[in-house]
Amino acid sequence: MMQKLRNIFHSFPIQLLVLHVRSNHLLLAMWVVFFLLVSGALASKLGFQYLFLDPEYLGAVNFWSFFFVGIGFGSFFMSWNLAIYLLSAHYFPFLASLARPFTKFVINNLLLPLSFLIVYLGIMVYFQRYYEGLVFREVTLNAVGFLSGMLLLIILYSIYFQFTNRDISYYESRPERPPHLTRAYTPGRRQVDLEYIKLDSTRWRVDTYLSESLEPRLVRSVAHYDTKMLMSIFKQNHLNALILQLISMLVLLVLGYLVDYPPFRIPAGASLFILASVLTALIGAVIYWFGEWSMTVIIVLLLGLNILTRNDNFNYTNKAYGLNYETAPAEYSLKRLQEASNSTRIEDDKAATTAILERWKAKTEEEKPWMVILCSSGGGLKSATWSMQVVRTADSLLNGQLLEHTVLITGASGGMMGMTYLRELYLQQQRGECVDVHDPRYIDDIAKDLVNSIAFTIVSNDLFIPWAPFEMNGYTYYKDRGYVFEQQLNENTNGILDRRLEEYREPEASATIPMLYLTPSIVNDARRLIISPQGVSYMMKAPVGQRYPKAVEVDAVDFRWMFQDQDAGNLRMLSAIRMNATYPYVLPNVHLPSRPGIEVMDAGFLDNYGIVSATRFIQVFREWILENTSGVMLLQISSSDKVEEITPSGGQGIVESMFNPLGIAGKVLVVQEFEHDNSLGFMYDLLGEERFIQIPFFYRPTEDNKLEASISFHITQREKADVMRAMNHPSNLSSLEQLQQLLSPPAKQK
Template structure:
């Protein structure tokens, strides 16, 4: 037992637990992701268990995961060797000391890898229902990827690292190693710790053949020679880490090439490798001053990047940032709310509604029902669910559902799906060969968006992004926002790549539903309403126009505010991205105003599109009463409306301190309470016979709930599609068809 306790692998593990907890924390974070204890709702575990490369989950996607894991494993070894090798001076007397260190330092990485492999097999065979051959090939890809990277590192160090045999030969010691040894940066007294009774006690170590070997005394070696061997090895390790950083920087210029968009899980491994290398370098060079230097460095970086030359904040493509910025203030907002522009915009939208009424007359007896469609955020889960439900309803109604829809509101993934479906609808009406219900379109909207974003973060955004591109005469910086749009554009066959004004005529003629995109303004919490039509009437509740200052202006008409900065030229893909800017995954967008407006996901204020829908109904209540038989608000949500009450009993004194903070994580639940209040007001305004809400809600039909992510697995997608067969959704279908006068048999999907 003593031989095991004092073996090199065990003693290294103890040293890490004592001195390198920050580094061990990286393994803990990865383990929490893998088990789903961290980011389960965001689907972080699926990035490792079901990685996708070039649209496929196969040997090569797992090969890249293995390659990145091998890099993380070697970064762990390089960093811990840099920080810990001098505690084990016997290493300097061995041939290939770094190789032996890595083998003996593999307890944590090996345990993680074995567990990872078991979880992959269980997930793919159990949840994804893959064949044993596919599971075996995927596991083989993971193993080969890891071995490939480790082999590369081994070859590099075999030819570059020096050991005791090199300096015991007749060669003259290099000048830099012949210098007297100054006190180490970590203040390690090698003369002291190399003595048998004082050094970190190790009895055995494993050699390259995994055979135990006895540790010999090093007391008879000169401390200078031992320390210089470590110094040369350390410099070699630092050089390799520097080369790795340069390679990542170069790869940042290749983000437009699909072949380089590796699986997002691999990007996470690479990011962790970089963080470990940086943390190790800080500890090595600055020791006890590490935290102070790190804080000062953050302050310095923040100061430097505040200057325009280093200003790489994300921008909305199509807007002119060289024009004089518009003044953004409450006075500016009031100036439009209490001007004639509101009535002009309202009249234009009324003309659209009149054309919609004329379009519906041949298909309805009497006054038609107005349909307003509100869709929720929720990544590709929401996008897939929204398209599937809309396709199903429209097909059951013989293509009339989308025609009967006046307005589409919502957030994030749901709006990505509806924007795509609406464009297909427009092309079909324009005579293109489009079958709106083709499975191809459902597959397209579910294609991965996360790989390219994650790869861009680690190769471009963590550095200072310098690469540029031009759009409609303006120049912008490439970053993860840019690549998100490019990937979405590729996934949807480039049909959404058009300026905002391109939809003005089709909406004005009521050929397609209007879409209101409503990203949230970080500066003041207001909603920014993006539409090719004038929407100044949406900026304040109608009573605010009749009684100024009775209520506060709570929204901003994007087209009006930025008309001199080219609002109509805004890339529609940028508008969709602004509406789906999940914090940190995508960069917040800065607009050309003074002060600069910064916008984020619409879900921050209204994840379900209810605020926009109810405000629209308020504004046009009189027209609705006169020209329709009522309003049907169809809500397509990617999450259950009523959730179970969370338990907080037995949390302990420390845990209970965080309970009040937990309500911040209930932002969507709080929104639903407010939305129900707004819907109650509309029921009172129109009457229960003239207003109906029909909900289609995704609920998991299998063991796992689909995650909120820009990546969706095949198993998750099947679960999302199966949710239409749930009895409550079938009942919603029957109710909706009855309300719209299309009773008939349902086709369960």
């Protein structure tokens, strides 16, 4: 029994696995990450597992979407084997004595990939069958699609090696070269003492290996072979591997140029596999060339890259499309902000907004109408879908009274994507276009996938310096994942959001549509940037700052005022939406034309629920509200429940407890909720309990759905259906009933 165990342990597949655990930690980590992603143990709230379990291609989950994921997996599988072969083949000199050594190496290196494949297919089949409700035939077809894509790429690699790699028979039949030509024609890592490896049987013992027919074969001694010949075989195989990896990167560059064409936007899961294949190739190359110095070299390369990219010629920063970056940049200084927040401009902007409020009141035909403010939280496509579903349902039940009474829409990220789209539909409806804002098919549009195009562009374009130019609203920029996000969102919404910021100035001013604030966070100093076609300088500081200038700080910036000389009104509305929804790393931070340069990202980091903007607006126009309205009705539309379970702190080891002080940093949204509740309490005191009503709409997963919809730019059909059904939750039905009592047409006062 013990002898059998020893034989198994000293077989080539097991020894390769031992080698990975001992030496190839970075390359082994790639598989660990994919295991965690697919199982949902890592980034489940962001929906990363759905990118592999429910991939979309051209808006559909089918054979072809899984086929491309299979191609991506095949690329990673072969790249990983190539890297391992480059780094490890010299430990096993018997390979050089075999026909087709790389093929046999891959077969014996299947333990990890095969384990992942079995786990992945098992989870995928279960997910597709029980969470998506697909019939057995559809699930089988999807699995066949994945396997077909994987096998196709492996076959292409095999054909390449069949015609390029040479084995022992080739070198034995070849005449000996003159001494001056025996130098290896490919550089390698540090010199390997192959003679020592051949003679020392305890160095890395392998007794058996698997052949192409999966039959165990005994390893034969290679001590009688010429060392130079064995090294030539390895180096020639290495050269072909490196050439193939370079070709793969070139293909990615070409595909990046074609990203404007939807058929080239492969599923995000495939893109992640391809990204892993590129990283694997890079890691393998660095370790191959520099051996034990590899970590030092990686650190030096990262530091060098950081220094190099400080130069504008080697660094690309994403821009807001429509702004003029060629003119003198705007001055962004504390002095200028303080001057603006204490100038007569504030009174002018307040007067202009008051005129909008007067037109809104006249439109309602009520003596004292309720003023509605919509606050929509961030949360990716889940929040976009939920926000549209809430407003569409409520406005339909109220025969259009909800949107008619709405003065301001604010919020963050995905929620504002949905609200901006809904408002544009409402504008077209108001202008007599053939649009029904209550039609559920528009929710289908906003729920369409955005992640695939982003992920593919990261892999094929943004890993390199973006180089493909394009023109937008009169200025030239370069394509990157920010550009692709806007193009994909524009396609999903049938092109109706491709407008300039200035085009909304008159519809808002005439109270045809509600005002809307997009409020991305300024990375430099944690202020909010208020993007609106109207002048909103009164939002830059709390109202008390007008009476006591030194009492409070400027905590927000009026975008239109700050960038008036940089063509602020020409800003593409899709860029404004993206600035407001710039989730870290998924989308690039936007750099604005100022001195010093302003960098902005997702609004959710400072005001994920839009409450800060809403309460500031109420503070500024408190007197008008009290005199002209019945009060303020604030609809809080949130894509997640505010009540969270308390996380226990016990049962931790000493290493885990060291990270406890950092835990509060991950509670940004919870801290915001506490602060927002405090602000809402202040609103009750400011307006009076009868003049301020908060009506919450929270998405909660239904009882038959075990998984809460994820926070990402991808939402599955099951998740979308669950979000739509959440309107039937008792708390949301109660909120609808309260809305009907306050805004239903019979209650209108003439």
